[in-house]
Amino acid sequence: MVEIFNPKTAVSAGLTEFAPDSTAAGELVFFHASQGKPLATPWQVALARSNLLKQLSLPEGYILDCACGSGIQLGAHMALLQRPGIGVELDRMRAQASAVNLQSIAMYRNEMDTDRMQKTRIIAGDGRDGATVCAAIADHLELEQFPNIALLHLDPARPRNSRTHGLEEMEPRLDEVFKGWAPYLTEGENGPALLLDLSPRLTHDQRLEVETMVDAVWKGIQRTWVWTSRGRGRVDRLALWLGGAATAGVARRFVRIPPAITEEAHVVSGGMRIHSGDGLPTPVQSPPRRGERVSILDAALVESGLADEWVKTVTKSERISWSVVEGRRPQIHHQHPLRLEDSMDRMLVQATGRVVALARIKLDLDTVDQLVELVLEHDISKMTVRVPLAPDVQPKIQGAIDRQLARRHGRREAFVVQQPGDEMLLICIAE
Ligand SMILES: C[S@@+](CC[C@H](N)C(=O)[O-])C[C@H]1O[C@@H](n2cnc3c(N)ncnc32)[C@H](O)[C@@H]1O
Numbered sequence: 001m002v003e004i005f006n007p008k009t010a011v012s013a014g015l016t017e018f019a020p021d022s023t024a025a026g027e028l029v030f031f032h033a034s035q036g037k038p039l040a041t042p043w044q045v046a047l048a049r050s051n052l053l054k055q056l057s058l059p060e061g062y063i064l065d066c067a068c069g070s071g072i073q074l075g076a077h078m079a080l081l082q083r084p085g086i087g088v089e090l091d092r093m094r095a096q097a098s099a100v101n102l103q104s105i106a107m108y109r110n111e112m113d114t115d116r117m118q119k120t121r122i123i124a125g126d127g128r129d130g131a132t133v134c135a136a137i138a139d140h141l142e143l144e145q146f147p148n149i150a151l152l153h154l155d156p157a158r159p160r161n162s163r164t165h166g167l168e169e170m171e172p173r174l175d176e177v178f179k180g181w182a183p184y185l186t187e188g189e190n191g192p193a194l195l196l197d198l199s200p201r202l203t204h205d206q207r208l209e210v211e212t213m214v215d216a217v218w219k220g221i222q223r224t225w226v227w228t229s230r231g232r233g234r235v236d237r238l239a240l241w242l243g244g245a246a247t248a249g250v251a252r253r254f255v256r257i258p259p260a261i262t263e264e265a266h267v268v269s270g271g272m273r274i275h276s277g278d279g280l281p282t283p284v285q286s287p288p289r290r291g292e293r294v295s296i297l298d299a300a301l302v303e304s305g306l307a308d309e310w311v312k313t314v315t316k317s318e319r320i321s322w323s324v325v326e327g328r329r330p331q332i333h334h335q336h337p338l339r340l341e342d343s344m345d346r347m348l349v350q351a352t353g354r355v356v357a358l359a360r361i362k363l364d365l366d367t368v369d370q371l372v373e374l375v376l377e378h379d380i381s382k383m384t385v386r387v388p389l390a391p392d393v394q395p396k397i398q399g400a401i402d403r404q405l406a407r408r409h410g411r412r413e414a415f416v417v418q419q420p421g422d423e424m425l426l427i428c429i430a431e
Contacts, residue, residue: 002125002136003092007106008117010099017097021072023261028108031100032070033093039069039157041197045228045237046076048257048265049195052226053151054080058193058244059186061148062086062119066127066181067156067172071098073197074153075105083150084119086137088127090172095124127154128172130181148186151245152177155197164201167209174210178217191221193244200227200235204278210240211274222246225274225304228255233299233328233350252279254304256347266344268301270309279305281322286333288358288419293334294428295352296386296417302330314338314345324420329386331417337431351386351415353428362423363387363416368400371416375401375427381410387418387425 012018017032023044032040050073058081065074068087078085085102089095099122106112119141123133134146141147154177156170167174174196185192198210207225214221224246228237236257247253252271258264271279280302288294301307302325311320316336324331329350337354340346356378361367363385375383382405385398413430 002123002132003095004136004140005096005099005122005124007099007102007120007122008112010096010103010122012100015093015097015100025261028104030070030072030104031097033097034091036070036091036094036097038160041069041073041076041155042230043072043076044261045230045257046073047080047261048228048255049073049239050076050080051265052255052267053077053195053245056193056245056247057188058150059148059188061150061186063151063153064088064149064181065153065155066133066177067154068098068122068127069094069155069157071101071122073155074098075102077151077153078102078116078120079105079109079111082116084116086120086133086147086149087122088125088133089122090124090126092124095122098122126172128176128180130184134184146184149181149184149192150186151193151195152181152185153195153197158199164203165199167202167206167213175213175216178213182217188244190246190248191218191243194240194242195245196240196242198238198240200238202238204274207238207240207274214240214242218243222248224250224253226253226255227300227304228257229298229300230257231259231347235300235303252304252306254301254306254310256298256301256344258344258347266347268304268306268310271304271306274305277305280325281308283322283325283420285323285421286321288333288355288424288426290355290358292355293337293352293431294355294417294426295332295334295338296329296350297332298348298350299328299330301348310345310348314340327388329388329417331420351384351417351428351430353415353430355426355428356414357427359425359427360423361425363389363397363418363425364393365396365400368397369404371425372401372404375405375414376408376410378412378414378427378429379410380412380414380427380429381405381408383414383416383427386415
């Protein structure tokens with residue numbers, strides 16, 4: 001026997017962990033349990049995802065989240081797709097928290113009396129066991145047959161405090177969930193629809209391993225890998241959308257969540273299947289020249305393997321050379337300014353400008369004066385240091401530059417980057 005919570009009647013008694021969701025402008029307070037808050041999907045990220053799902057045509061039926069945690073992603077899917085939900089959570093208190101959170105989301109959206117809320121349930125149990133979950137729901141809701149599952153969402157827990165981890169450490173494990181649910185998922189013309197929310201730290205080889213597990217159950221099923229970033233060049237989520245949830249011909253997608261919840265996410269789609277490689281551009285070392293352009297792009301976009309495709313959309317057909325591909329400041333060199341009229345495109349560029357001076361200076365506190373002398377020849381009022389430096393040294397150098405330039409009368413904004421593998425500094429006027 002599994003325990004079943006009805007979100008319409010759930011109460012928060014006994015739940016002590018709760019917090020307003022920081023991405024929901026303080027309007028939604030979510031309950032968590034067993035220190036589940038760090039595991040929960042931020043409301044804005046959950047909504048952006050559900051919004052993309054909304055554009056697909058899923059078969060009729062339930063949204064199933066078989067490791068639903070605090071139920072936030074499930075709640076977002078249910079709200080935007082207007083579907084009933086089934087959440088399964090091993091931790092009983094978290095299952096209760098999920099039910100209360102679904103109730104809060106429905107109240108916030110004035111949807112408590114909908115038919116889909118009537119049919120929604122959270123089960124405290126094992127999310128790998130499709131047979132037991134389906135039988136329990138059918139019995140509890142007095143259905144004549146097992147519920148139709150339109151989409152399986154899975155966001156497994158990963159070991160905490162660990163930068164890397166093996167696929168077998170995910171809880172629940174992907175292969176076990178696939179096996180336990182394959183017979184119970186509704187299949188459309190592209191097979192069942194699944195959304196696997198994976199760790200952004202999976203290596204390329206681990207991604208290939210995930211595909212092998214998928215193929216072992218649904219051979220050749222359509223797939224789209226999705227990298228999501230909330231900015232600062234970090235990939236926050238890496239997901240694999242499968243079958244009815246994947247988009248034909250789109251092997252990769254980069255989703256940049258904008259700063260305000262009211263703005264739509266910026267989406268870049270395309271790319272090569274991951275079997276063809278990680279999609280990172282090939283770096284070339286060519287000597288920097290005055291007059292050429294240097295741009296530092298969003299590191300998360302580059303990590304998604306879609307940077308080359310995106311660059312084509314903001315440049316005239318010209319040759320781009322990649323001088324830095326990995327790390328926080330991927331850097332390209334090009335002849336003409338980038339076409340960044342669209343504010344969404346602007347968000348994917350950390351800095352762009354024209355090289356006005358080259359200086360072979362090893363940048364440290366002793367050489368700052370020498371650099372400032374040179375900068376002043378170019379009418380510069382402010383210059384951002386975008387050179388790899390030790391974290392304790394960087395603010396000191398930036399502070400010294402700011403102080404010295406503040407006393408002068410330059411008019412232009414600039415940034416300084418370093419030629420990789422070289423001490424050469426490139427001073428660029430921002431464009
Ligand atoms: C990363 S959290 C999910 C967070 C969720 N997406 C949200 O928005 O709140 C993963 C959850 O899986 C649960 N879990 C682990 N093994 C499970 C299993 N076999 N069955 C069901 N839930 C499981 C963990 O207790 C944890 O709460």
